[in-house]
Amino acid sequence: MENQVVITSKNMIKKFGDFVANDHLNFEVYKGEIFGFLGANGAGKTTAMKILCGLLTPTSGEIFVGGFNVYTETEKIKRSIGYMSQKFSLYEDLTVFENIRFYSGIYGLSDADIKMKSNNLMDKLGLSAQRNSLISSLPLGWKQKLAFSIAIIHDPQIVFLDEPTGGVDPITRRQFWDLIYDAAHNGITVFVTTHYMDEAEYCDRISIMVDGRIEALDTPFNLMKTYNSENMDGVFLKLARA
Amino acid sequence: MKTVTVNNISKSYSEVKAIENISFDVNEAEIFGLIGPDGAGKTTIFRILTTLILADHGNASLLNYDVVKDYKKIRQIIGYMPGRFSLYQDLTVEENLNFFATVFGTTIKENYDLIKDIYQQIEPFKKRRAGALSGGMKQKLALSCALIHKPEILILDEPTTGVDAVSRKEFWEMLRQLKNRGITILVSTPYMDEASLCDRVALIQKGKIMQIDTPNKIVNNFEKTLYAVRAGNIYRLLQSLRESELTHSAYPFGQYVHYTAKESLNDVADLLDHLTRNGFQNIEIQEIKPNIEDCFMALMS
Numbered sequence: 001m002e003n004q005v006v007i008t009s010k011n012m013i014k015k016f017g018d019f020v021a022n023d024h025l026n027f028e029v030y031k032g033e034i035f036g037f038l039g040a041n042g043a044g045k046t047t048a049m050k051i052l053c054g055l056l057t058p059t060s061g062e063i064f065v066g067g068f069n070v071y072t073e074t075e076k077i078k079r080s081i082g083y084m085s086q087k088f089s090l091y092e093d094l095t096v097f098e099n100i101r102f103y104s105g106i107y108g109l110s111d112a113d114i115k116m117k118s119n120n121l122m123d124k125l126g127l128s129a130q131r132n133s134l135i136s137s138l139p140l141g142w143k144q145k146l147a148f149s150i151a152i153i154h155d156p157q158i159v160f161l162d163e164p165t166g167g168v169d170p171i172t173r174r175q176f177w178d179l180i181y182d183a184a185h186n187g188i189t190v191f192v193t194t195h196y197m198d199e200a201e202y203c204d205r206i207s208i209m210v211d212g213r214i215e216a217l218d219t220p221f222n223l224m225k226t227y228n229s230e231n232m233d234g235v236f237l238k239l240a241r242a
Numbered sequence: 243m244k245t246v247t248v249n250n251i252s253k254s255y256s257e258v259k260a261i262e263n264i265s266f267d268v269n270e271a272e273i274f275g276l277i278g279p280d281g282a283g284k285t286t287i288f289r290i291l292t293t294l295i296l297a298d299h300g301n302a303s304l305l306n307y308d309v310v311k312d313y314k315k316i317r318q319i320i321g322y323m324p325g326r327f328s329l330y331q332d333l334t335v336e337e338n339l340n341f342f343a344t345v346f347g348t349t350i351k352e353n354y355d356l357i358k359d360i361y362q363q364i365e366p367f368k369k370r371r372a373g374a375l376s377g378g379m380k381q382k383l384a385l386s387c388a389l390i391h392k393p394e395i396l397i398l399d400e401p402t403t404g405v406d407a408v409s410r411k412e413f414w415e416m417l418r419q420l421k422n423r424g425i426t427i428l429v430s431t432p433y434m435d436e437a438s439l440c441d442r443v444a445l446i447q448k449g450k451i452m453q454i455d456t457p458n459k460i461v462n463n464f465e466k467t468l469y470a471v472r473a474g475n476i477y478r479l480l481q482s483l484r485e486s487e488l489t490h491s492a493y494p495f496g497q498y499v500h501y502t503a504k505e506s507l508n509d510v511a512d513l514l515d516h517l518t519r520n521g522f523q524n525i526e527i528q529e530i531k532p533n534i535e536d537c538f539m540a541l542m543s
Contacts, residue, residue, distance in 0.1 A: 039406070040378075040406040040407075040408050040409065041376050041377040041378055041405065041406045041409065042376040042377070042378075139281060140279070140280050140281060141279075163404070166403065166404060166432070167279060167280035167403065167432050168279050168280065168432075169278070169279035169282075169447065169538075169542065170279075170434060170493075170535050170538055170539050170542075171493075171539050171542055171543070172279070174493055174494055177494065178480075181477045185477065195404065195405070195406055195407060195410075196433075197407055198495055198496045201496030201497050202476070202494060202496070220496070220497060221497065231496060232496070233407060233435075236407050236408070237407065237408060237411065240406070240407070240408045241408055
């Protein structure tokens, strides 16, 4: 696999007053990669993600997302990424189709594209019969799968997933990861945060943040070897408790 | 003595059956876990036990107090930590604790001993507003507030959801210590790995209990022989196993796929043969002991 870089962060620093939320973050993310972004609560993950999504300006550092500069090209960044979080995803009072149409419109798809893509999407998820059902009537697992599919409906270069799988049953959680693998397989880069350590092991590479710094960045296999642990849970505890 | 008895309770919200014929007992000073995803009915059960809503059918009692008739008494003997952070965001850490102590007619000083180990970790921030605390600290404050009136039974609704792996581990260590002081703990969680930290668990899905037992017995009751399989790209391996006639189940678990075969006779040889024919290399197959998540998925399907 050729390693085409889609995210570059050189010395990313973000300060809030005296507080350093991101302290010299250095990493690259490659095309089609599933990149796990881990850390304890308050380690600075959300701040870094906001910067990468063009929602927050860093204090300093050279940072490019999808080839665009995070200081000057935030609008272009927003158009080339998708975003989904457990907290904010779909409008409960709109139907399945209305949500798809709404987001597709925001992402700038044409009416013809919206029609075709929404049909494909509902087909693929087996949601065609629920086309006119309110989101609030769907089980959580379906909502999450739909939210993810909508987040990539405009074929973004990168999709950011902020704890996407909280609260669902273990089978649905794995079905969700099937969608992630599928997207990565099709060349979409997946940047994901999670508290499930077994999910961390599904990633191609993982970075672990502690107190605003990236303390470790490698493949799960190498991290387990380096930190002499049988699983990522052990690696995480060793780093975050040190 | 059974500290908590739940007898055939059901509850519907208009057409939706939230829980159906739920029964279980909890022993004194036991950590009893309700393990299941969102929508399984965990919160409904807890709200019935905490006397906040009424069951449609069935009955339940805590320390022989009936949840309907003796609701006032029950409210005095339980400590309840709801799923959503339910402290007063605009009050400081200390003010929150004081408030809950006063509501129950006690003082922080009187029961300080019980909360000391937990509260000391957040005491340096006692002048900070609760809304400005980190996830792990909020959780410790909420637990302190639930304990301040020295309850006999603690009911904790998903206390570790959204909390990082380190804080989760610390939280469970605190529960262990409370148990050792004789407090009975009912706790719910969507994290399957936390089941092994309970004395007994109920695996719950779509309003029904699938199994109740000690984590060990649940794991030992797994019917099939389970294998961890690895062979290069996990995505390809999964697809190949799912398409295979031999496969009973195949689920990804970290770097491995957990696999059970339809036929147990020659299962390893058959699997090896299938993978080799499909061009997989560096094939690794080892028999493993299932975990609660394996059992949960087997019960679901």
